[in-house]
Each structure stands twice: as structure tokens, then as C-alpha cells.
Ligand SMILES: Nc1ncnc2c1ncn2[C@@H]1O[C@H](COP(=O)(O)OP(=O)(O)OP(=O)(O)O)[C@@H](O)[C@H]1O
Ligand SMILES: Nc1ncnc2c1ncn2[C@@H]1O[C@H](COP(=O)(O)OP(=O)(O)OP(=O)(O)O)[C@@H](O)[C@H]1O
């Protein structure tokens with residue numbers, strides 16, 4: 001039965017989409033059946049898989065508003081075993097529209113139910129906010145992966161994120177344990193990078209798992225989206241690819257240790 | 259009469275806060291009277307000026323919900339001539355709360371009216387989304403400054419941003435001309451950086467102004483927030499400081515040329 005993993009952090013630009021896309025692709029290359037749900041109106045995950053976001057007519061927006069099922073909206077990608085539910089700017093009106101529905105925070109969770117059994121993992125790429133789309137992703141998720149950039153603002157936002165997750169857990173009775181904290185865009189040559197990394201390990205301490213794999217800043221990861229494919233496909237030799245493949249192995253390892 | 263400038267781009271992590279904070283500070287050092295409104299629930303601009311965001315009780319949230327006026331909520335900072343209206347996570351509930359009010363998109367615009375005359379410039383730091391807070395900032399703004407990172411996803415988001423601005427202009431009759439497009443986090447050594455920069459200039463062509471000042475990637479800009487002060491105060495010699503001071507001069511120049 002597929003595990004739903006939300007990739008989230010309200011801080012913008014910390015590598016959520018890059019992680020959702022490349023971790024999903026690396027796991028698919030290992031033979032896992034994977035679904036990626038693009039829950040961001042920016043539609044970056046959709047573009048990263050080479051899909052023209054403004055030409056699709058069934059998206060996560062039409063699923064959340066009840067026009068299509070998840071099964072109807074999902075698309076296959078160039079990568080065998082990896083499907084995507086696309087998104088585009090039409091989703092940006094959803095927060096207000098959904099807020100008028102009774103029980104609006106479980107809409108995504110319910111729509112995933114029909115297709116969960118077909119996948120080993122379902123990854124949700126979440127927009128940079130703590131609004132309704134993020135709450136929906138927390139309700140639907142079995143676990144959460146938190147990418148964090150080794151910079152000051154990113155560390156500062158952790159307390160707000162933990163609080164929002166705590167609220168969803170206590171008020172909406174839907175705990176989403178943290179699968180792991182992933183350090184991204186890491187540049188070990190800077191004192192800031194090293195300092196924040198040390199702070200992150202201290203902040204989470206024994207309470208949460210911090211992935212041993214660290215994703216370095218690597219230009220190929222930023223170039224791959226313009227070629228419409230994940231970096232792990234675009235350039236097998238790059239250090240970005242190696243890091244996400246290593247993360248995929250560690251991710252699987254966590255499962256085995258359970 | 260103060261000009262209201264919204265610093266916005268729905269793409270996360272492209273230097274909105276860093277630009278709002280350092281451009282505002284550089285203009286204050288030139289003797290201008292400046293107000294910064296932190297409209298992001300993350301409260302990064304508040305922290306950047308050394309204010310403990312969770313200890314203030316009057317914020318932009320209490321202003322937008324009618325509990326306080328802008329005048330009551332504004333704080334002075336260490337920089338003479340620069341005031342701040344702080345923000346914190348309490349703002350993240352505002353989007354849904356505001357959406358229930360009639361004429362919710364003009365709430366910020368109306369609350370700025372009483373204090374506009376005391377300042378030369380009022381900068382709004384906008385969260386990474388195209389939701390109600392962003393619409394409010396577009397309604398209140400006399401002009402818009404768009405920071406854009408020289409990366410693929412950032413370029414891809416431009417069409418959505420232009421469309422949202424077009425909608426506010428035609429449907430809500432509140433045009434916000436683009437003051438300029440600012441290239442941030444620029445690394446000219448990478449082909450991606452150079453390619454995207456060229457694309458940005460072609461995309462905007464003669465239609466919009468692209469600032470001649472380019473903000474390079476510079477570690478001091480990322481370190482300054484952890485010391486609670488803008489980089490232009492924290493380290494006068496850094497290339498980040500020089501770039502924002504140059505931007506401030508170009509910004510003033512634009513005014514003079516009008
Ligand atoms: N390890 C890395 N090395 C170099 N560039 C990276 C890396 N990870 C991400 N990037 C680039 O940094 C930018 C931000 O990453 P990304 O868009 O994945 O973050 P995000 O958290 O999804 O952003 P948003 O908050 O807007 O959704 C993108 O241009 C991406 O290509
Ligand atoms: N020119 C620069 N050189 C180096 N680091 C920078 C530069 N500009 C911004 N940064 C750092 O990059 C990160 C993103 O910048 P910032 O937070 O200002 O972007 P933002 O657009 O406001 O993000 P958000 O979308 O989350 O509001 C921050 O950690 C900041 O310190």
C-alpha cells in the first residue's frame with residue numbers, strides 16, 4: 001500500500017520541487033512504482049518532467065474541485081514506473097474556493113484513496129506557504145520530508161513549521177511523522193553553511209531523523225528542468241544525481257529498518 | 259507623497275526579502291524616509307531588522323483585521339529614517355479570514371492612506387504566492403519591483419505573474435506599473451546564469467525596465483540576517499552592500515528621469 005510523503009517547507013526556494021522530482025525519479029529507476037502530485041500552482045514539478053503545464057486539461061485543480069478523479073488526471077512520464085498529476089496556475093484560486101467547502105482539509109486525502117494501492121510511494125510537491133493546500137497535504141500524508149537550505153531564514157522558519165504540523169496533529173487528528181530532514185543547496189565551504197548545518201542537527205537532536213545524505217549546490221540540478229527531465233536522467237554522472245541516488249537508497253533503508 | 263512599491267514574485271527564494279530590506283536601508287542611508295511593510299507570515303523582513311517577531315503584539319495582521327492602525331503598529335529600527343510594520347505567523351490565517359470581507363482586496367491600500375504622506379517610499383515585502391495578500395499588495399502599490407533569480411523555474415513563472423498583474427489591472431482597475439526587473443543571486447560564471455539573463459532581457463525587451471544593477475550571489479547578504487541587520491549596515495565593504503547601494507542610486511535616478 002503506497003506511502004504518501006509530503007515534501008514541504010514554507011520557506012521559498014529551499015529545494016522542495018528539486019527533491020520531489022529527483023528522489024521520485026531515483027526510486028523509479030530502482031524499480032519502485034511512484035506517483036508525484038504537483039500541488040503547487042507554479043507547476044514546476046510538472047515542467048521538470050517535460051510536460052507542458054498549460055496544455056493539460058485535467059490537473060490537481062480539477063481533481064480537488066471534483067471534476068476529475070486522480071486516476072483520470074494522472075499522466076505517465078518518460079520514466080517507466082513514474083506517473084504525475086500535473087498542476088498549473090488554475091490551482092491558485094483553489095485555496096479560496098476550497099475554504100468554502102465543509103471538511104475542506106481532507107479533500108486531497110480522500111481523492112488519493114482510490115489510487116494509493118497502485119504505488120509504492122506517492123510524493124506531494126507542496127507550495128511555499130502554510131495555507132489550505134499545505135494543510136491538505138499534511139492530512140493526506142503518511143509522513144513528511146522537510147528540505148531545508150543551510151541559511152538563516154530557513155532555520156528561523158522551522159519553529160513555525162513544527163507548530164503548524166502540531167496543530168494538524170492535535171486539532172485535525174492526523175499526525176504526519178517526519179520521515180527526515182534533508183539538507184539542500186549545501187555549500188560546506190561557507191561558515192554560514194557549516195554553522196546552520198550544525199544548528200539543524202542540534203535543533204532536531206534525537207527527536208527527528210536528519211538524513212545523512214546532504215544535497216550539495218550543483219549547477220546540473222538547476223539546468224535539468226530546462227531540458228524537461230529530472231537531473232538523475234539528464235546527467236547520470238553529476239554530483240547532484242549521485243546525491244539524490246544516495247538519498248533514495250537511504251530512504252529505502254529507513255523503510256527496511258522499521 | 260510616498261510611493262508604494264511592492265517587491266513581489268511568486269517564485270520562492272528569489273531575493274524578495276533581501277531586496278526589500280537592503281534597498282530600503284540603502285535609501286534611508288541616503289536620507290530618504292522609508293517604511294517597510296512585512297506582508298509575509300514568515301516574518302523574515304522583521305527579523306532582518308533585528309526585531310523579535312514573536313514578541314510584538316501589533317503586526318500587519320492586527321492592522322489588516324482592523325484591531326490597530328498602521329501608525330500604531332509601526333516600529334522604528336536601528337536605522338534613522340526607516341520604520342517597519344512587523345509580521346509573524348499570525349498572518350498565515352489572514353488569507354481565509356480576509357476573503358470573507360466585502361472588498362477584501364483593498365484593505366491594505368486603505369490602511370496605508372493615513373501614513374503615506376510621512377514617507378518618501380513604502381516597500382511591501384510580499385510572500386511567495388499569488389493569493390489574497392499578493393492581490394492586496396498589487397492594489398496598494400503605485401509600482402512593482404520584481405526580483406528574479408537567473409534560473410529556469412524563475413523565468414517560467416514570469417508569464418503567470420504578468421497574467422495575475424493584468425487581471426488586477428483590468429478587473430480591479432488598479433494598474434501597478436513595473437518599476438523594474440532586478441536580477442538577483444546572479445552567478446555570471448555559469449552558462450545557466452548567462453542564458454537566463456539574456457532570456458530575461460529578451461522577454462521584457464522594450465516593454466519593461468530591467469535594472470542595469472545586477473545583484474551577485476554574495477555570502478554576506480545571507481549572513482547579515484543572523485546578525486539582525488541589513489547587509490548595507492552589517493558590512494559596508496561587501497560586494498552585496500555595493501550592489502544594493504548602486505541599485506538605490508539607480509532607483510532614485512528613475513524618479514528623476516520621470
Ligand atoms: N542542490 C541544488 N543545487 C543547485 N541548484 C539547485 C539545487 N536545488 C535546487 N536548485 C535550484 O534552486 C532553485 C530553487 O529550488 P526549487 O525550485 O526546487 O525550490 P522550491 O523549494 O521548490 O521553491 P518554491 O518555494 O518556489 O516551490 C531552482 O532554480 C532550482 O533549480
Ligand atoms: N544575492 C544574494 N547572495 C547570497 N545569498 C542571498 C542573496 N539574496 C538572497 N540570499 C539568500 O538566499 C535566500 C533566499 O533569499 P530571500 O529569503 O531574500 O528570498 P525571498 O524571495 O524573500 O524568499 P521567500 O520566497 O521565502 O519569501 C536567503 O537565505 C537569503 O539570505
Ligand SMILES: [Mg+2]
Pocket residue numbers: 016017018040044125126
Ligand atoms: Mg517548488
Ligand SMILES: [Mg+2]
Pocket residue numbers: 274275276298302383384385
Ligand atoms: Mg521573503
